[in-house]
Amino acid sequence: MDCKQFRENHFAFVDDILPGVELVGMQVHLAECERCARHDANVRRSLMLFRSLPSINPSPDFGKRLERRIRETKAADMAAAQNGRSRGLAATVAITSAAMLGYIGFSLKHVDTPRDIVFPPVVAFAPVPEPIPATMASPAPEMVAALPAGLPIWTAAILAEHSPVHFASLELASFKR
Amino acid sequence: MASIVRKHAVQPVRANVREQLKAMDDSAVVTAFLGGEERAFSELVERYQTRLLNFVYRTIGDREKAEDLVQEVFIRVYRHLHRFDRSKKFSTWAYTIASNLAKNELRNRSRNPLVLFQTVQKNWEDDDRPVQFEDTTSRPDDMYRKRHLREIVEESVAKLPEHHRNVFILRELEGKSYEEIAEITDCNLGTVKSRLNRARNSFAEIVAPYME
Numbered sequence: 001m002d003c004k005q006f007r008e009n010h011f012a013f014v015d016d017i018l019p020g021v022e023l024v025g026m027q028v029h030l031a032e033c034e035r036c037a038r039h040d041a042n043v044r045r046s047l048m049l050f051r052s053l054p055s056i057n058p059s060p061d062f063g064k065r066l067e068r069r070i071r072e073t074k075a076a077d078m079a080a081a082q083n084g085r086s087r088g089l090a091a092t093v094a095i096t097s098a099a100m101l102g103y104i105g106f107s108l109k110h111v112d113t114p115r116d117i118v119f120p121p122v123v124a125f126a127p128v129p130e131p132i133p134a135t136m137a138s139p140a141p142e143m144v145a146a147l148p149a150g151l152p153i154w155t156a157a158i159l160a161e162h163s164p165v166h167f168a169s170l171e172l173a174s175f176k177r
Numbered sequence: 178m179a180s181i182v183r184k185h186a187v188q189p190v191r192a193n194v195r196e197q198l199k200a201m202d203d204s205a206v207v208t209a210f211l212g213g214e215e216r217a218f219s220e221l222v223e224r225y226q227t228r229l230l231n232f233v234y235r236t237i238g239d240r241e242k243a244e245d246l247v248q249e250v251f252i253r254v255y256r257h258l259h260r261f262d263r264s265k266k267f268s269t270w271a272y273t274i275a276s277n278l279a280k281n282e283l284r285n286r287s288r289n290p291l292v293l294f295q296t297v298q299k300n301w302e303d304d305d306r307p308v309q310f311e312d313t314t315s316r317p318d319d320m321y322r323k324r325h326l327r328e329i330v331e332e333s334v335a336k337l338p339e340h341h342r343n344v345f346i347l348r349e350l351e352g353k354s355y356e357e358i359a360e361i362t363d364c365n366l367g368t369v370k371s372r373l374n375r376a377r378n379s380f381a382e383i384v385a386p387y388m389e
């Protein structure tokens with residue numbers, strides 16, 4: 001082991017965390033090299049000196065001051081939380097109001113102003129004349145022949161019997177319409 | 178009468194809780210605090226106030242400011258304990274906060290010469306203090322020598338570069354492991370070892386002439 005290696009591993013040597021082989025190497029080098037031995041002694045003595053520095057204690061009112069500061073911090077945190085809550089509430093109210101105003105404005109814009117009532121133009125159609133059945137237009141020739149001729153009713157009835165279907169169905173049809 | 182009886186009954190309970198808290202490890206105390214036991218916080222303060230104060234004082238060299246910073250550490254602990262990762266060590270977390278605050282303080286000082294001047298002035302006042310606070314059983318020349326040596330040691334620590342000093346104090350004064358130091362200072366293990374080695378060598382070189 002040379003001096004450079006010794007210096008590099010010195011922290012682990014001081015802290016006694018070197019593995020066996022390296023530890024022996026360091027110890028051998030320490031016995032051989034006066035300069036490194038002096039360095040080792042200096043480091044150890046200075047560390048001892050530093051570790052023996054008197055410890056300082058907190059001032060007597062440390063606890064009280066801390067307690068007061070924590071109380072203040074708590075109060076500030078609570079105030080901030082409340083502020084946040086009231087800010088949130090204010091924001092909600094503002095947004096709702098804006099939305100309502102917007103809705104009202106929109107509604108007012110689209111309200112129907114009174115105007116003359118305009119009806120759609122009246123379209124009239126001429127009724128389509130119902131077609132007159134041909135049979136109505138021209139009664140059975142037998143009836144036509146019978147009526148002016150002054151024939152008795154029995155004869156007319158007999159005559160009607162001969163064309164009843166034709167006559168009755170036409171009557172019915174015209175009635176239904 | 179009933180209130181007196183109640184008072185007497187409550188006091189042992191309180192004392193009992195304090196004793197229980199004292200017997201707990203940090204993790205259990207933290208759990209108790211998060212569970213609503215306010216006295217658990219006082220227990221944490223009691224455990225760490227002196228250690229943190231010494232750490233910060235050795236880092237920044239100003240006692241009054243060190244107390245303020247330690248108070249700030251506890252306030253942050255109080256406010257953010259619910260965010261603390263309980264799989265880790267509480268002490269490492271507290272030291273990390275303290276280390277960051279001390280670092281910020283040193284940075285602010287280097288930016289603000291007035292603060293630096295005030296610190297120097299405070300040290301002058303310290304120098305004027307009578308020697309009676311030292312060990313009174315020693316002879317006057319011994320007391321002077323001791324006090325002088327203490328000042329030299331403190332000055333030598335102050336002369337170390339900030340990142341070396343931080344590692345040095347955490348290791349030598351607080352007895353932290355390399356891993357813990359790496360976590361507190363937010364650097365890797367190799368860097369911690371190298372910084373510690375350099376800090377020890379520099380410190381020894383500064384102090385050596387005064388020890389002979």
